Amino acid sequence: MPAPRLAPLPLPTAAMQSKEDRFKVLSGSAHPALASEICAELGLPLAKTYVGRFPDGEIDIKIEEDMRGGDVFVVQPTCPPVNEHLMELLLLIDCLRRASADRITAVIPYYGYARKDRKDEGRVPISAKLVANCIVAAGADRVLTMDLHASQIQGFFDVPVDHLYAKPVIQAEVEKLGLDKLVVCSPDVGGIRLARAYARSLNAGLAIVDKRRVGATETVSENVIGEVAGKNVLLVDDMISTAGSITEATRMLQSRGAERVYIAVTHAVLCGPAVERLENCPCESILVTNTIPLRGEVPNRLRVVSIAPLLARAIARIHRAESVSALFEET
Numbered sequence: 001m002p003a004p005r006l007a008p009l010p011l012p013t014a015a016m017q018s019k020e021d022r023f024k025v026l027s028g029s030a031h032p033a034l035a036s037e038i039c040a041e042l043g044l045p046l047a048k049t050y051v052g053r054f055p056d057g058e059i060d061i062k063i064e065e066d067m068r069g070g071d072v073f074v075v076q077p078t079c080p081p082v083n084e085h086l087m088e089l090l091l092l093i094d095c096l097r098r099a100s101a102d103r104i105t106a107v108i109p110y111y112g113y114a115r116k117d118r119k120d121e122g123r124v125p126i127s128a129k130l131v132a133n134c135i136v137a138a139g140a141d142r143v144l145t146m147d148l149h150a151s152q153i154q155g156f157f158d159v160p161v162d163h164l165y166a167k168p169v170i171q172a173e174v175e176k177l178g179l180d181k182l183v184v185c186s187p188d189v190g191g192i193r194l195a196r197a198y199a200r201s202l203n204a205g206l207a208i209v210d211k212r213r214v215g216a217t218e219t220v221s222e223n224v225i226g227e228v229a230g231k232n233v234l235l236v237d238d239m240i241s242t243a244g245s246i247t248e249a250t251r252m253l254q255s256r257g258a259e260r261v262y263i264a265v266t267h268a269v270l271c272g273p274a275v276e277r278l279e280n281c282p283c284e285s286i287l288v289t290n291t292i293p294l295r296g297e298v299p300n301r302l303r304v305v306s307i308a309p310l311l312a313r314a315i316a317r318i319h320r321a322e323s324v325s326a327l328f329e330e331t
């Protein structure tokens with residue numbers, strides 16, 4: 001009996017396809033609008049992915065395209081509901097690994113669980129480290145993130161991390177306001193590096209509010225270090241969560257004679273009493289980025305600037321194995 005003939009080789013194989021064919025972006029349910037905006041910038045279609053729930057609430061995922069050999073970027077900020085979005089991210093990464101993706105980059109514009117980054121009292125977890133371990137264990141080869149609560153969280157991942165700053169995007173918006181007598185202020189000592197960076201680039205003065213946290217949603221601002229009387233003050237921070245810090249700081253600055261206070265923050269977490277607090281905040285405007293989608297009620301003076309072009313450029317550079325730090329000169 002003659003030996004059966006081998007079927008012809010299906011060409012081209014994934015390995016032979018061009019690099020561009022294997023460049024994929026997909027999204028969980030946390031922020032599909034941002035993922036679509038990034039795809040539009042890159043001129044790529046958003047890969048088709050099903051993210052649903054089983055009747056018992058467990059997450060059901062299926063990626064509906066071939067991912068074999070792909071250089072895949074999963075866009076998923078771990079914003080509220082944090083546990084749902086984190087678990088989706090882990091399952092998407094696991095799914096891609098098992099679908100033989102070549103390289104998986106977790107694009108996490110907002111990294112939740114970041115605030116517990118050290119053991120500063122007995123019997124508490126280091127949540128930021130545990131979450132990093134989970135993301136790497138799931139199979140992420142790289143992480144692309146933005147304005148981490150603390151830069152050292154980069155070191156919690158045993159894979160390369162590209163850490164972007166929203167500062168170029170926010171600064172461009174602030175410059176449009178044409179503010180004179182400008183002082184940049186941090187609402188707490190922890191944010192001083194960020195405030196100093198803005199102050200330097202905007203050629204402005206620097207001030208710090210001396211904040212004390214008295215509970216998860218309450219802070220007390222006790223003093224202002226720096227000259228703010230008669231000045232326009234730009235209050236910068238990494239995030240607004242319950243808006244206690246930023247609204248307290250605004251009031252403190254006004255009590256010290258600041259002329260006008262403008263708020264600029266990267267991550268608009270906006271939970272608990274945040275919207276009400278921001279509505280009553282005596283500031284001129286609130287500028288945030290779209291690392292997190294705004295859901296529900298949005299405070300009146302809040303304006304959103306998109307970081308999609310910045311993330312898209314970083315993704316393109318990672319894909320082409322080019323320097324990401326060069327981006328800062330570009331923007």
Ligand code: R5P
Nearest residue numbers: 190239240241242243244245
């Ligand atoms: C604190 O270290 C952060 O930079 C923010 O200032 C803080 O997390 C904001 O929280 P909230 O809006 O609840 O005061």
